[in-house]
Amino acid sequence: MTREHIVRSFGEDLRRLGNLITQMGGVAEAQVDSAIEAVERRNTRLAEQVVQADARIDEYEREVDAEVVRLLALRQPMAQDLREILSALKIASDLERIGDYAANIAKRSMVLAQLPAVSPVVAIPRMGRLVQEILKEVIDAYVERDVTKAIVGWRRDEELDDLYTSLFREVLTYMMEDPRVITPCTHLLFMAKNLERIGDHATNIAETIHFLVVGKPLKGERPKGDVTSYELVTPDREPAPVDEAGRLPPSAGGAAG
Amino acid sequence: MVSKMIDATTTPWVQVTAPGGGTGRIKIRSSGVKVYYGDKQALKGINLDIAENSVTALIGPSGCGKSTYLRCLNRMNDTIDRCRVEGTISLDGEDIYGRTIDTVQLRARVGMVFQKPNPFPKSIFDNVAYGPRIHGLARRIEDLEEIVQRSLERAGLWSEVKSRLLDPGTGLSGGQQQRLCIARAIAVNPEVILMDEPCSALDPIATAHIEELIDELRANYTIVIVTHNMQQAARVSQKTAFFHLGDLVEFNDTAEIFTNPRDDKTQGYITGRYG
Numbered sequence: 001m002t003r004e005h006i007v008r009s010f011g012e013d014l015r016r017l018g019n020l021i022t023q024m025g026g027v028a029e030a031q032v033d034s035a036i037e038a039v040e041r042r043n044t045r046l047a048e049q050v051v052q053a054d055a056r057i058d059e060y061e062r063e064v065d066a067e068v069v070r071l072l073a074l075r076q077p078m079a080q081d082l083r084e085i086l087s088a089l090k091i092a093s094d095l096e097r098i099g100d101y102a103a104n105i106a107k108r109s110m111v112l113a114q115l116p117a118v119s120p121v122v123a124i125p126r127m128g129r130l131v132q133e134i135l136k137e138v139i140d141a142y143v144e145r146d147v148t149k150a151i152v153g154w155r156r157d158e159e160l161d162d163l164y165t166s167l168f169r170e171v172l173t174y175m176m177e178d179p180r181v182i183t184p185c186t187h188l189l190f191m192a193k194n195l196e197r198i199g200d201h202a203t204n205i206a207e208t209i210h211f212l213v214v215g216k217p218l219k220g221e222r223p224k225g226d227v228t229s230y231e232l233v234t235p236d237r238e239p240a241p242v243d244e245a246g247r248l249p250p251s252a253g254g255a256a257g
Numbered sequence: 258m259v260s261k262m263i264d265a266t267t268t269p270w271v272q273v274t275a276p277g278g279g280t281g282r283i284k285i286r287s288s289g290v291k292v293y294y295g296d297k298q299a300l301k302g303i304n305l306d307i308a309e310n311s312v313t314a315l316i317g318p319s320g321c322g323k324s325t326y327l328r329c330l331n332r333m334n335d336t337i338d339r340c341r342v343e344g345t346i347s348l349d350g351e352d353i354y355g356r357t358i359d360t361v362q363l364r365a366r367v368g369m370v371f372q373k374p375n376p377f378p379k380s381i382f383d384n385v386a387y388g389p390r391i392h393g394l395a396r397r398i399e400d401l402e403e404i405v406q407r408s409l410e411r412a413g414l415w416s417e418v419k420s421r422l423l424d425p426g427t428g429l430s431g432g433q434q435q436r437l438c439i440a441r442a443i444a445v446n447p448e449v450i451l452m453d454e455p456c457s458a459l460d461p462i463a464t465a466h467i468e469e470l471i472d473e474l475r476a477n478y479t480i481v482i483v484t485h486n487m488q489q490a491a492r493v494s495q496k497t498a499f500f501h502l503g504d505l506v507e508f509n510d511t512a513e514i515f516t517n518p519r520d521d522k523t524q525g526y527i528t529g530r531y532g
């Protein structure tokens with residue numbers, strides 16, 4: 001992007017599109033921050049604001065979509081320009097999902113705030129901080145077109161998956177001990193799952209940045225830490241061990257998944 | 258460290274065959290091709306292999322040497338005074354600048370279609386029959402008629418002109434005239450067809466007809482096309498070569514050139530940043 005387009009308005013269009021994504025990313029980050037704070041502080045007013053502000057992110061996505069269609073039709077972009085435009089479309093869609101998850105966390109936090117606090121809730125801010133860091137990393141990577149930074153964020157998703165897995169086990173055990181906490185704990189699990197999904201969308205964005213800058217997809221196995229799909233916890237048994245690929249050993253039985 | 262990190266997660270670049278692209282055989286090999294017009298050097302040593310039964314597009318700004326290179330392939334540059342060609346170009350392994358080469362025969366094997374349709378001031382029939390006649394390809398009039406019909410069919414023009422073969426070729430529309438010129442070129446059974454901006458004088462519909470024709474022709478011919486229209490190069494070719502100031506800057510699969518060019522100059526040119 002060092003040289004300018006001969007047709008300057010094309011360059012301006014692309015810059016405007018990039019700015020839209022950056023702004024949208026900022027709003028998505030703020031939504032995630034507020035949603036986590038709403039959980040942590042049992043702040044229902046803040047949660048309500050998050051739910052309402054989700055419409056802003058949707059509005060950004062519509063704007064990006066319209067701009068992308070317009071640029072594709074009018075400019076017939078090639079090479080880097082084409083990748084720039086496709087990337088904007090994909091990142092906007094990821095950010096929109098991230099916004100949805102943040103809003104969902106906020107909604108559930110309102111329910112949690114009406115119930116007695118349960119101790120595993122402390123894991124949400126812990127996961128939340130990691131999500132915030134990853135999200136910030138990839139959005140900065142987009143702004144700076146920094147592939148290395150994007151890959152760092154991409155790799156950190158594994159830590160998030162690990163946190164999610166341990167929270168999942170902890171919450172299941174907690175519910176077994178006291179069925180009265182099933183309601184708040186179920187909401188907790190969904191919140192944690194939402195955070196885990198936000199991390200996945202952040203890694204999508206990192207992959208898109210790689211494609212945008214390098215021109216090739218980011219391949220290779222991303223370290224996958226979320227093994228909860230295979231998790232089996234029963235009252236009389238410790239969580240079944242799973243191997244690194246997340247598979248249950250044959251002896252652990254078929255009730256999982 | 259940075260590059261290692263990226264390498265570790267990036268699949269190694271693999272050469273992919275263009276979809277439906279040719280036999281994989283090299284039809285024309287050029288090595289170290291240099292062209293001088295008097296003292297001025299127009300090509301600075303071009304190494305380029307053109308695959309059989311595929312469309313190779315030559316792109317680049319005006320004066321980059323792409324047309325000069327195209328004209329080397331059937332020795333059209335021989336007709337220009339003070340033009341000197343160095344290096345070797347071989348067609349099916351045979352040096353086309355060798356002493357034993359008959360340029361008239363060469364140009365029958367390597368036909369050419371120009372920017373402006375240039376039908377002879379003759380009937381449609383005679384335009385197409387001209388080449389087969391002078392090359393003695395048809396003994397009987399029936400043979401000649403068959404060649405004319407087949408050539409016009411291949412050029413996608415037959416149904417439009419079959420009822421008026423004796424009308425003058427110059428009376429056709431621009432797009433039809435260009436297809437007539439293509440029919441004329443293929444009437445002598447060439448192996449390679451060179452096209453120098455074949456659509457630049459045509460409207461979008463006539464252009465679409467020619468592009469469709471190019472796509473059909475590559476089943477039987479090797480096509481090299483010079484075009485200023487990048488979208489056209491992207492649409493019709495399997496391989497694209499980018500020329501700049503007499504150098505071949507980049508040559509690769511067309512899809513690769515237009516999505517992820519390796520060279521900054523190519524990138525600048527195809528995205529309209531070339532200054």
